[in-house]
Amino acid sequence: xxxxxxxxxxxxxxxxxxxxxxxxxxxxxxxxxxxxxxxxxxxxxxxxxxxxxxxxxxxxxxxxxxxxxxxxxxxxxxxxxxxxxxxxxxxxxxxxxxxxxxxxxxxxxxxxxxxxxxxxxxxxxxxxxxxxxxxxxxxxxxxxxxxxxxxxxxxxxxxxxxxxxxxxxxxxxxxxxxxxxxxxxxxxxxxxxxxxxxxxxxxxxxxxxxxxxxxxxxxxxxxxxxxxxx
Numbered sequence: 001x002x003x004x005x006x007x008x009x010x011x012x013x014x015x016x017x018x019x020x021x022x023x024x025x026x027x028x029x030x031x032x033x034x035x036x037x038x039x040x041x042x043x044x045x046x047x048x049x050x051x052x053x054x055x056x057x058x059x060x061x062x063x064x065x066x067x068x069x070x071x072x073x074x075x076x077x078x079x080x081x082x083x084x085x086x087x088x089x090x091x092x093x094x095x096x097x098x099x100x101x102x103x104x105x106x107x108x109x110x111x112x113x114x115x116x117x118x119x120x121x122x123x124x125x126x127x128x129x130x131x132x133x134x135x136x137x138x139x140x141x142x143x144x145x146x147x148x149x150x151x152x153x154x155x156x157x158x159x160x161x162x163x164x165x166x167x168x169x170x171x172x173x174x175x176x177x178x179x180x181x182x183x184x185x186x187x188x189x190x191x192x193x194x195x196x197x198x199x200x201x202x203x204x205x206x207x208x209x210x211x212x213x214x215x216x217x218x219x220x221x222x223x224x225x226x227x228x229x230x
Contacts, residue, residue, distance in 0.1 A: 042111070093217065113182060140175055168201055
C-alpha cells in the first residue's frame with residue numbers, strides 16, 4: 001500500500017492502493033486477459049520485473065488479485081473486487097483519449113503497440129490458415145524495427161525475430177502513424193492515402209488486412225479539441 005492520506009473519504013482510501021506507479025496499468029492488463037507474469041510484462045514493457053512482482057504482491061494482499069498455482073504454472077486473476085475496477089479503468093481511458101492531447105515521442109512503443117494489436121485480431125476475418133504479417137518501423141530504435149504477427153487457428157503470436165514463415169503482407173510505417181490508426185485518431189484509409197502507411201502483398205490481402213484488426217477499445221470515443229491537442 002502507498003503512503004496513507006489519513007482521510008476517511010473512500011476515494012482517499014482507494015487511492016492509497018491504486019495511485020502507486022504502474023498499479024492501475026497492471027490492473028488494466030489483468031482486465032484485458034493477461035494472467036501469467038510474462039504476459040503481464042509484455043503489456044507493461046517498461047516496468048521492471050521486480051516492481052511488477054511487488055505490485056502483484058500488493059494487489060494480492062489487498063484482495064484485488066488471486067495468485068493461483070498449479071505445479072509450476074502460476075496465474076494471476078482478478079477477484080470480484082478487482083473486476084469491479086473495470087468501469088474505473090474504462091472511464092480513465094475515455095477521459096484520457098478525450099482530454100489528453102498529442103502523444104509525445106517517449107509515448108510511442110512498437111513492442112506495446114504490437115502486443116495490443118495481437119490481442120485484438122478479428123479471427124473471423126483472417127484467412128483460415130497460418131497468416132503472417134510483417135511490420136517494419138524504419139523510425140524505431142535499433143532492435144525494434146522489425147516485427148511479425150503470426151495468426152493461426154484463432155491465436156496470434158508476436159515475434160521480434162523472423163519466425164521463418166512465408167509473409168502474406170508487409171506493413172511499412174512509422175510507430176506514430178500506426179499508433180494513431182490503432183487509437184482511432186485516423187483511419188487505415190487516410191494513412192494509406194497520404195503515404196504514412198504502406199501495405200505490400202497480393203491485392204486481395206492488401207484490401208483485407210485492415211479488417212483483420214479491431215481497433216483500441218477507446219477508438220470510437222468522441223474527441224474534444226484542446227489547446228495543443230490532436
